[in-house]
Amino acid sequence: NAGVTQTPKFQVLKTGQSMTLQCAQDMNHNSMYWYRQDPGMGLRLIYYSASEGTTDKGEVPNGYNVSRLNKREFSLRLESAAPSQTSVYFCASGLSGANVLTFGAGSRLTVL
Amino acid sequence: GENVEQHPSTLSVQEGDSAVIKCTYSDSASNYFPWYKQELGKRPQLIIDIRSNVGEKKDQRIAVTLNKTAKHFSLHITETQPEDSAVYFCAASTSDYKLSFGAGTTVTVRA
Numbered sequence: 001n002a003g004v005t006q007t008p009k010f011q012v013l014k015t016g017q018s019m020t021l022q023c024a025q026d027m028n029h030n031s032m033y034w035y036r037q038d039p040g041m042g043l044r045l046i047y048y049s050a051s052e053g054t055t056d057k058g059e060v061p062n063g064y065n066v067s068r069l070n071k072r073e074f075s076l077r078l079e080s081a082a083p084s085q086t087s088v089y090f091c092a093s094g095l096s097g098a099n100v101l102t103f104g105a106g107s108r109l110t111v112l
Numbered sequence: 113g114e115n116v117e118q119h120p121s122t123l124s125v126q127e128g129d130s131a132v133i134k135c136t137y138s139d140s141a142s143n144y145f146p147w148y149k150q151e152l153g154k155r156p157q158l159i160i161d162i163r164s165n166v167g168e169k170k171d172q173r174i175a176v177t178l179n180k181t182a183k184h185f186s187l188h189i190t191e192t193q194p195e196d197s198a199v200y201f202c203a204a205s206t207s208d209y210k211l212s213f214g215a216g217t218t219v220t221v222r223a
Contacts (some may be wrong), residue, residue, distance in 0.1 A: 031209060042119075042201055042213035043156065050209055058210065059113065090155065097208030100146065103155040 002026055006091045007103035013081045013111045021076040021107050023091030031094045032074035033101065034056075036064060036087040041089065049074055050097075081111045114139045116204050118214025126222050131189040133217045135202035138183070145185045150216075151198045159200075160187070163183040191194060192221045 006023045013019055025032065030051050035058075047057030049068040063085060065077045074093075078085060086101040091104040115138040125131045128154040146161035162169045162176045168177075169176050173192075185204075189196055198217065202214040 033209075040117075040215055042116075042215045043203075043211075044213070045169055045210060048209050056209070059212070071153070079144050098205055098211045100161070101146075101148075101156075103157070 003103050004091055004093055004104035006089075008107060009105065010108050011110070015082060015111060017081050017111075018077065018079050019081065019109075021089055021091070021109075022073070023075065023095040024073045024074065024101070025057075025102070027093060027094035027102065028071070029095050029102070030071070032068065033092040033094070033095055033098070034064075034074070034076045034093065035090045036060065037075055037090060037106075038087050038094060046076065046089075048098075049092075069090065078109075081109075083111045085109065086111045113125065114142060114204055114206055114210075114212040116202060116212045116214045118202050118217055120217060122220070123216065124220045125192050127194065129192055130158040130175075131187075131192055131196070131219055131221075133164045133187045133200055133202065134184060135186070135204075135214050136182075137153055137212075139204070139206050140180075140183060141202040141206045143219040145176070146203050146205075146211070147174075147176060147187050148201045148203065148213075149198045156201060187221075189209075191221075193218060194221050194223060197221045 034046040047066040092101040143164040148156040150156040
């Protein structure tokens with residue numbers, strides 16, 4: 001089992017460009033999450049999807065959109081990237097809510 | 113929303129000694145408290161968790177204690193080993209889907 005797979009691992013964007021981070025899980029988990037990790041700030045929830053067909057805002061949703069494409073896949077889109085969105089992004093999934101989350105390997109995004 | 117504070121931000125211990133990390137939370141409705149370990153360049157991984165109806169939980173060399181009255185919980189690592197060197201994050205949850213994380217503690221175990 002691959003667990004949680006996210007792509008790309010690294011990306012450099014210019015201000016104003018758009019991109020989509022992809023995430024897929026093969027554990028038949030119901031809920032999926034996008035977090036960002038910045039130095040000294042821990043992990044902050046951007047958006048989550050409690051189940052297929054639903055999405056909700058987390059702590060820092062501004063500048064992002066998400067799509068729960070099916071039970072396996074949850075994508076994060078930056079429509080117009082800003083330097084403040086330079087971060088490491090982690091996708092995660094959980095069988096029952098946010099208990100026992102399994103994280104992906106992370107995607108390092110730099111916005112110039 | 114929930115606010116989780118974590119101390120210390122860095123911790124250096126001699127191999128074989130104990131390490132203690134403390135977290136406080138603001139929302140008395142929080143009912144789930146996990147701890148995640150993140151090795152350098154790796155993904156966070158759950159190492160232990162506790163629910164609000166339990167005061168203490170142990171798993172080999174790690175233990176977590178919870179004081180609901182004071183709204184704080186702690187991670188204890190005994191007999192530290194080099195592989196315990198990592199960043200540790202505490203978290204608290206008031207809902208099924210929203211975890212609030214602390215800022216992290218970088219633990220270095222000196223040989």
